[in-house]
Amino acid sequence: MASKNDYFGINYIVSLILAIIPVTSWLLGAVTRFSEGKWVAGLIRIIFGFTIVWILDIIWMAWKKQICRILPI
Numbered sequence: 118m119a120s121k122n123d124y125f126g127i128n129y130i131v132s133l134i135l136a137i138i139p140v141t142s143w144l145l146g147a148v149t150r151f152s153e154g155k156w157v158a159g160l161i162r163i164i165f166g167f168t169i170v171w172i173l174d175i176i177w178m179a180w181k182k183q184i185c186r187i188l189p190i
Contacts (some may be wrong), residue, residue, distance in 0.1 A: 123149060123184045136178040142171050146184055158188040 124132045124145045135141045143166035150159035162170055173185040 123178070123182075125149070125152075129182050132182075133178050136174045136184070139167055139171055142174050143167055146170070146174060149184060155188070158186070161188060 124135055135145060143162065146166060147159050147162040150162055170185065173187075177183060177185040
């Protein structure tokens with residue numbers, strides 16, 4: 118479901134702004150991973166979303182234009 122412009126295929130600039138805001142990054146990142154069928158990755162985002170995952174999302178969104186997808190399961 119998610120495209121290379123993450124957070125449900127919305128514009129890259131809007132996705133980058135949403136990734137910078139901690140609450141939206143946490144919520145939309147988990148929802149995106151659950152919608153892709155990646156349940157373990159979604160749970161990890163819920164548990165650790167306000168820490169290192171948030172920082173990685175900002176870096177990945179600025180660099181690769183997608184959220185961090187380290188865990189393929």
